[in-house]
Amino acid sequence: MQPAPFDPEPHSDDRFVRDRTSGHVYHRVRHRVLYADTDRSGVVYHANYFRYFEQGRASVMRDLGYPYAEVEASGYVYPIVELGLRYFHPLAYDDEMWIHTRPTELEKVRVKFEYVISHVEGGERICTGFTQHCAANERGVPVAVDPVTVNAWKTFPR
Amino acid sequence: MQPAPFDPEPHSDDRFVRDRTSGHVYHRVRHRVLYADTDRSGVVYHANYFRYFEQGRASVMRDLGYPYAEVEASGYVYPIVELGLRYFHPLAYDDEMWIHTRPTELEKVRVKFEYVISHVEGGERICTGFTQHCAANERGVPVAVDPVTVNAWKTFPR
Amino acid sequence: MQPAPFDPEPHSDDRFVRDRTSGHVYHRVRHRVLYADTDRSGVVYHANYFRYFEQGRASVMRDLGYPYAEVEASGYVYPIVELGLRYFHPLAYDDEMWIHTRPTELEKVRVKFEYVISHVEGGERICTGFTQHCAANERGVPVAVDPVTVNAWKTFPR
Amino acid sequence: MQPAPFDPEPHSDDRFVRDRTSGHVYHRVRHRVLYADTDRSGVVYHANYFRYFEQGRASVMRDLGYPYAEVEASGYVYPIVELGLRYFHPLAYDDEMWIHTRPTELEKVRVKFEYVISHVEGGERICTGFTQHCAANERGVPVAVDPVTVNAWKTFPR
Numbered sequence: 001m002q003p004a005p006f007d008p009e010p011h012s013d014d015r016f017v018r019d020r021t022s023g024h025v026y027h028r029v030r031h032r033v034l035y036a037d038t039d040r041s042g043v044v045y046h047a048n049y050f051r052y053f054e055q056g057r058a059s060v061m062r063d064l065g066y067p068y069a070e071v072e073a074s075g076y077v078y079p080i081v082e083l084g085l086r087y088f089h090p091l092a093y094d095d096e097m098w099i100h101t102r103p104t105e106l107e108k109v110r111v112k113f114e115y116v117i118s119h120v121e122g123g124e125r126i127c128t129g130f131t132q133h134c135a136a137n138e139r140g141v142p143v144a145v146d147p148v149t150v151n152a153w154k155t156f157p158r
Numbered sequence: 159m160q161p162a163p164f165d166p167e168p169h170s171d172d173r174f175v176r177d178r179t180s181g182h183v184y185h186r187v188r189h190r191v192l193y194a195d196t197d198r199s200g201v202v203y204h205a206n207y208f209r210y211f212e213q214g215r216a217s218v219m220r221d222l223g224y225p226y227a228e229v230e231a232s233g234y235v236y237p238i239v240e241l242g243l244r245y246f247h248p249l250a251y252d253d254e255m256w257i258h259t260r261p262t263e264l265e266k267v268r269v270k271f272e273y274v275i276s277h278v279e280g281g282e283r284i285c286t287g288f289t290q291h292c293a294a295n296e297r298g299v300p301v302a303v304d305p306v307t308v309n310a311w312k313t314f315p316r
Numbered sequence: 317m318q319p320a321p322f323d324p325e326p327h328s329d330d331r332f333v334r335d336r337t338s339g340h341v342y343h344r345v346r347h348r349v350l351y352a353d354t355d356r357s358g359v360v361y362h363a364n365y366f367r368y369f370e371q372g373r374a375s376v377m378r379d380l381g382y383p384y385a386e387v388e389a390s391g392y393v394y395p396i397v398e399l400g401l402r403y404f405h406p407l408a409y410d411d412e413m414w415i416h417t418r419p420t421e422l423e424k425v426r427v428k429f430e431y432v433i434s435h436v437e438g439g440e441r442i443c444t445g446f447t448q449h450c451a452a453n454e455r456g457v458p459v460a461v462d463p464v465t466v467n468a469w470k471t472f473p474r
Numbered sequence: 475m476q477p478a479p480f481d482p483e484p485h486s487d488d489r490f491v492r493d494r495t496s497g498h499v500y501h502r503v504r505h506r507v508l509y510a511d512t513d514r515s516g517v518v519y520h521a522n523y524f525r526y527f528e529q530g531r532a533s534v535m536r537d538l539g540y541p542y543a544e545v546e547a548s549g550y551v552y553p554i555v556e557l558g559l560r561y562f563h564p565l566a567y568d569d570e571m572w573i574h575t576r577p578t579e580l581e582k583v584r585v586k587f588e589y590v591i592s593h594v595e596g597g598e599r600i601c602t603g604f605t606q607h608c609a610a611n612e613r614g615v616p617v618a619v620d621p622v623t624v625n626a627w628k629t630f631p632r
Contacts, residue, residue: 058568069567
């Protein structure tokens with residue numbers, strides 16, 4: 001049931017790590033849990049992990065030189081068409097996490113990101129998820145993934 | 159410190175009550191606390207009361223015959239320029255509340271709503287607040303309050 | 317890619333429908349999109365559908381006679397361990413939706429809900445998703461699903 | 475109507491600035507708008523500014539050496555009893571802001587924070603607000619402000 005351990009080692013620069021288990025390279029960004037993110041069970045409400053994923057996604061695109069705001073400014077949007085999440089450990093108030101993000105599949109009209117959130121202090125895997133996005137123009141019509149995004153996928157460190 | 163008791167009695171129909179203490183008439187709508195609204199203190203996170211206020215506001219405008227979606231469709235927007243809230247008692251998960259909403263000041267380019275949230279079961283006042291909105295056209299330029307909104311203010315039961 | 321049409325017909329009482337396509341019975345509750353739920357693309361932010369799912373879940377448990385607040389009061393919690401969502405059409409501000417919820421798998425320590433959200437006016441399927449929950453005691457230790465929840469699963473109309 | 479300009483100059487270290495207009499010293503932290511924070515008007519939903527305020531508050535307490543998580547661990551809670559906000563300019567997706575936070579009034583059982591959010595690039599004042607908190611013990615009974623918090627107020631740079 002539990003996935004293989006997430007076991008990151010340093011990669012190119014400190015914004016990237018490689019998971020020794022899977023061999024995958026991930027971009028990462030550090031973030032801390034707000035009171036606003038928690039619910040009465042004392043830990044982060046399940047839906048709020050998608051905020052963290054958005055932050056990971058925005059951060060990797062910016063670090064690759066293609067901030068999502070510019071992608072939209074160029075006439076493309078990337079609405080989410082599917083997502084999934086598995087939870088292994090909860091995050092509590094004020095906990096620090098690493099949000100790891102990795103561009104994975106690149107299809108003609110779709111792109112996919114995978115995420116691993118881990119606890120900064122303890123290192124354990126908090127959750128694993130993905131978001132799949134469809135390329136569309138400003139009128140919402142599906143179109144081929146724009147060249148800038150294609151390039152981001154191709155230049156992501158392997 | 160504590161305000162005078164909120165003491166509602168039935169008014170015109172069951173969507174409206176009159177507060178015996180202040181004499182003010184309020185529209186009301188019933189709502190229940192979700193897990194998503196709470197935080198790790200076990201009660202509703204302070205900022206989430208503004209969702210409830212939005213629901214009260216949307217509900218009163220719809221019941222007066224001027225749903226806010228139509229106001230926007232006619233070319234006006236009403237961004238909030240000021241707001242305030244005082245909290246007296248917390249709301250817990252699954253608690254039911256009455257959201258009471260009352261259009262108050264109508265100025266040339268601004269309108270104001272006041273809100274009282276009370277506990278359905280116990281009747282106690284949970285919080286009192288207000289939102290002040292500026293009329294603007296689609297480009298964000300302040301303009302006179304639109305005639306439909308003026309009419310909503312004038313036809314609200316007194 | 318598109319799922320078979322969601323094609324509900326009346327069932328036992330107006331809180332339940334049967335999907336002619338799959339034969340499954342769903343509980344349903346009506347809900348309307350708030351401004352707070354939307355994002356700058358003009359439609360509901362993807363993570364906010366999990367609020368709607370929570371509302372569906374809370375509503376079906378209440379209507380079956382086992383409000384989740386009572387489940388927790390009896391010493392059980394049901395944190396989400398996995399979830400998934402596929403989006404077919406967006407929901408816009410002020411749109412009304414039906415949230416359809418169906419208890420599905422009942423395992424020794426886990427339960428699962430499936431959801432279909434459809435547009436009240438147009439009838440189209442907005443999204444389909446699921447949440448899987450693990451039964452735990454107040455210290456977070458996995459335990460067998462409590463008898464009240466088992467009973468809710470067994471009495472859900474088929 | 476418009477407040478005097480917010481005109482910050484460097485102070486002790488780069489986490490603090492002094493507003494030349496008012497003479498007040500503020501702690502500051504940089505933050506960027508997520509898609510999740512916006513609504514269909516294209517800018518940040520009014521209630522989401524309270525997330526930013528929470529982040530400012532948490533950050534100043536941590537930098538003063540008294541993280542709020544430790545305050546709670548020592549048996550005190552500081553629920554908000556009143557808040558207010560005035561909006562001057564909107565923030566759009568991906569905009570960077572400075573969240574300025576300043577501990578102000580220290581009463582026997584209450585403390586107050588004031589906030590100014592400004593646009594990193596343009597420098598304009600986005601909004602100004604406050605939160606007032608009541609000291610309470612773990613059972614929610616109002617008590618004198620704890621000595622650690624008193625000390626934080628006293629050591630905040632002036």
